[in-house]
Amino acid sequence: MFITNVAILVLAGFVGYAVISKVPNTLHTPLMSGTNAIHGIVVLGGIIVLGLGEDLSGLDKGLLVVAIIFGTINVVGGFLVTDRMLEMFKSKPAPPKQDDEEQA
Amino acid sequence: MSTVLATSFIHSGDLIAVLYIIAFSLFIYGLSGLTGPRTAVRGNRIAAVGMGIALLASFLIEGMGNWTLIIIALIIGTIIGIPSARSVKMTAVPQMVALFNGVGGGAVALIAWAEFNDSAGFAGEPLTFVIPSLFAAIVGSVSFWGSNIAFAKLQEILPGHPIGAGRLQQPLNLLLLLIAVGSAVAIASGETATIYILVLLVASALLGLFVVLPIGGADMPVVISLLNAFTGLSAAATGLALNNTALIVAGMIVGASGTILTRLMADAMNRSIPSIIAGGFGGGGGEAGAEGAGEHGGTVRATSAADAAIQMAFARQVVIVPGYGMAVAQAQHAVRELATELEKRNVEVKYAIHPVAGRMPGHMNVLLAEADVPYDQLKEMDEINPEFSRTDVALVIGANDVTNPAANTNSESPIYGMPILNVNESKSVIVLKRSMNPGFAGIENELYFEPMTSMLFGDAKSSVAEITAELTAL
Numbered sequence: 071m072f073i074t075n076v077a078i079l080v081l082a083g084f085v086g087y088a089v090i091s092k093v094p095n096t097l098h099t100p101l102m103s104g105t106n107a108i109h110g111i112v113v114l115g116g117i118i119v120l121g122l123g124e125d126l127s128g129l130d131k132g133l134l135v136v137a138i139i140f141g142t143i144n145v146v147g148g149f150l151v152t153d154r155m156l157e158m159f160k161s162k163p164a165p166p167k168q169d170d171e172e173q174a
Numbered sequence: 175m176s177t178v179l180a181t182s183f184i185h186s187g188d189l190i191a192v193l194y195i196i197a198f199s200l201f202i203y204g205l206s207g208l209t210g211p212r213t214a215v216r217g218n219r220i221a222a223v224g225m226g227i228a229l230l231a232s233f234l235i236e237g238m239g240n241w242t243l244i245i246i247a248l249i250i251g252t253i254i255g256i257p258s259a260r261s262v263k264m265t266a267v268p269q270m271v272a273l274f275n276g277v278g279g280g281a282v283a284l285i286a287w288a289e290f291n292d293s294a295g296f297a298g299e300p301l302t303f304v305i306p307s308l309f310a311a312i313v314g315s316v317s318f319w320g321s322n323i324a325f326a327k328l329q330e331i332l333p334g335h336p337i338g339a340g341r342l343q344q345p346l347n348l349l350l351l352l353i354a355v356g357s358a359v360a361i362a363s364g365e366t367a368t369i370y371i372l373v374l375l376v377a378s379a380l381l382g383l384f385v386v387l388p389i390g391g392a393d394m395p396v397v398i399s400l401l402n403a404f405t406g407l408s409a410a411a412t413g414l415a416l417n418n419t420a421l422i423v424a425g426m427i428v429g430a431s432g433t434i435l436t437r438l439m440a441d442a443m444n445r446s447i448p449s450i451i452a453g454g455f456g457g458g459g460g461e462a463g464a465e466g467a468g469e470h471g472g473t474v475r476a477t478s479a480a481d482a483a484i485q486m487a488f489a490r491q492v493v494i495v496p497g498y499g500m501a502v503a504q505a506q507h508a509v510r511e512l513a514t515e516l517e518k519r520n521v522e523v524k525y526a527i528h529p530v531a532g533r534m535p536g537h538m539n540v541l542l543a544e545a546d547v548p549y550d551q552l553k554e555m556d557e558i559n560p561e562f563s564r565t566d567v568a569l570v571i572g573a574n575d576v577t578n579p580a581a582n583t584n585s586e587s588p589i590y591g592m593p594i595l596n597v598n599e600s601k602s603v604i605v606l607k608r609s610m611n612p613g614f615a616g617i618e619n620e621l622y623f624e625p626m627t628s629m630l631f632g633d634a635k636s637s638v639a640e641i642t643a644e645l646t647a648l
Contacts, residue, residue, distance in 0.1 A: 071417060072302040072414070075413070075414050075417065075419070075422055076414070078419055078422050078423060079410055079413075079414065079422050079426050082198075082410075082422060082423040082426035082427055082430070083426050083427075083429065083430045084430070085202055085423075085427060085430075086205075086426060086427035086428070086429065086430030086431045087430045087431075087434060089202060089205050089206045089209070089427070089431070090205065090209075090430065090431035090434050090435070094209070094210075094211075096211070096527070096536050096539040096552070096554075097208060097209065097210075097211065097214060097536060098435060098438070098439075098534065098536040099267065099268075099271075099534045099536035099537055099539075099540055100208065100214060100218070100536065100540070101205075101208050101431070101435065101536075102271060102398070102399055102402060102432075102435055102534065103267070103271050103274075104204075104205065104208050104217075104218050104221065105205070105402065105406070105427070105428045105431050105432060106271055106274055106275050106278070106402050106405075106428075107218075107221070107222070107225075107274070108201055108205075108221060108225070108406075108424050108427065108428050109275075109278050109402070109405050109406045109409045109424065109425055109428040110225070110274075110278050110281075111225065111228060111409060111420060111421055111424040111425065112278055112281045112282050112285065112408075112409045112412055112421065112425075113229070113248075113251075113281065114228060114229065114232045114418065114420060114421060115281070115282070115285045115409075115412045115413075115416055115418070115421060116247075116281055116284070116285050117229075117232050117233075117244055117248075118232055118235060118238075118416060118418070119285055119288060119289060119292070119416070120240050120243060120244055121232075121235065121237075121238035121239055121240055121241075121244060122235070122237060122238060122239070123239075123240070123292055124239070125292075126240075126288075126292060127291060127292075129291065130288040130291050130292050131240070131243060133284045133285075133287055133288040133291075134243075134247075134284065134285065134288050135243050135246070135247045136247075136280075136281075136284055137280075137281040137282075137284035137285050137288070138244060138247035138248060138251065138281070139247045139250050139251040139254070140251070140277035140278065140280045140281040140284070141251065141277070141278065141281040142247065142248050142250075142251020142252055142255060143251045143254050143255040143258075143274065143277050144255075144274050144275070144277050144278035144281065145225055145251075145255070146251065146252050146255030146256055146259070147254075147255035147256070147258055147259040147270070147274045148259075148271075148274045149218060149219075149221070149222040149225070150255070150256060150259035150260065151259040151262060151267065151270055151271070151274070152218045153215065153218055153219065153222075154259070154260075154264075155264070155267065155540050156214045156215045156218055157215060158264075158540060158543035158544045
């Protein structure tokens with residue numbers, strides 16, 4: 071099982087390389103933010119260990135709760151902030167706000 | 175205990191395995207969508223759907239308990255995450271990414287710690303479980319503390335210049351790494367006392383602090399990217415320990431992409447990753463630069479908004495060179511208005527985007543897109559550099575190191591060899607700057623002392639607004 075997992079690991083590394091190496095410079099910040107959100111998947115690790123732990127001590131429960139909170143912040147915040155960034159790249163037919171309050 | 179965990183995954187049904195496969199396929203598909211501006215929004219959302227499916231799958235695992243705690247933790251995380259992502263200013267995105275990355279690394283380290291406690295010091299666990307867990311603990315901890323320092327530096331809670339122990343820094347870091355790895359080896363070879371995991375976590379935490387503290391602010395994007403890759407790798411290691419394919423694939427993809435991004439950024443700055451980690455660029459470089467500046471001293475020419483407006487009004491082509499100064503001053507909307515005003519007068523306006531202008535690659539694009547600057551006016555370095563020789567006015571807005579001709583001419587300069595925007599080739603250069611303080615890398619810019627350069631001191635946003643006002647009055 072372990073060796074199979076290592077094989078998956080190595081292949082995933084090549085997939086990541088192949089997919090990412092085509093990204094244009096302009097999308098690097100959103101990309102970093104997007105991949106950042108994806109590694110928030112560690113939240114699953116916290117959920118599984120806490121969910122399946124039968125005789126966890128109070129300390130361990132506390133650590134895992136914090137881990138899940140951290141992981142959730144990583145996922146939710148990461149995807150949202152990436153979405154906000156990318157919305158700005160959408161081409162807009164006519165610039166809607168030319169004379170806003172910043173004119174002054 | 176954890177072998178029990180592992181076996182329960184294997185036998186918990188093919189459904190979960192299939193859901194994981196769907197989830198990581200969506201991650202990969204979504205990420206490939208992020209490669210183009212048109213598909214990027216959808217790509218990100220697809221990846222988010224994948225995350226939802228992966229979460230759902232883990233809820234289906236047989237024998238799950240502690241639901242109250244899990245739900246509460248998920249809710250708290252969401253309540254913290256949503257507003258911070260919604261309210262963050264676009265200029266503060268780099269440090270937000272650092273923070274989100276840090277908590278991810280922290281989660282990894284905490285999981286490893288809890289597992290150590292839960293299995294009574296990994297007693298009787300196979301090495302295929304113990305080694306990835308210990309790796310995750312070290313790397314996650316480094317990433318958490320390192321990212322927090324990166325956040326504090328970019329948020330200017332800590333000063334941007336390098337802080338360190340000078341000559342002692344490298345031996346100290348090496349010692350900390352040896353302590354962390356040494357504790358890991360002790361645990362792997364059968365030690366079960368809690369003190370070992372605590373020493374490991376503390377040594378890794380200090381390592382994270384001491385590696386990032388001496389790094390100058392100019393190198394921070396590269397560091398965040400590197401830490402992002404680290405967190406990915408540590409997530410993959412957690413996946414190996416828990417026998418969870420979704421974690422392995424997602425973590426490793428991030429590890430690979432983060433590594434590439436890091437290298438691309440380092441290349442753009444003509445810096446090697448090891449020399450960045452060695453730190454001290456901002457400080458040491460400043461001294462060398464300051465000596466050079468002495469020779470030029472006193473030949474800086476100041477100008478007024480009215481003069482700048484006249485110069486640009488009668489230009490054929492104006493190239494705007496934005497930098498971090500524009501981001502700090504939130505001047506992107508004002509810049510857009512200036513460009514609109516110039517275009518009314520048939521002046522051709524282009525934007526020169528250096529790959530590392532601002533604090534991250536693409537930082538300027540994000541800001542200018544926010545101000546509705548048309549995508550096709552943004553020119554990358556290789557595209558715009560040949561154009562400077564037929565540009566009448568280059569308007570440099572808070573960009574410094576990326577315009578420093580010393581990178582091409584002065585082999586003594588710490589940035590020698592870094593690809594720059596050749597603004598000094600244009601007929602005249604107007605630099606908007608708060609003061610004569612050197613930039614983030616701490617290096618004096620020779621451009622400011624050139625005869626065709628004039629300086630307009632002040633806050634970038636109000637300077638741009640003044641120029642626009644003068645233009646409309648002309």
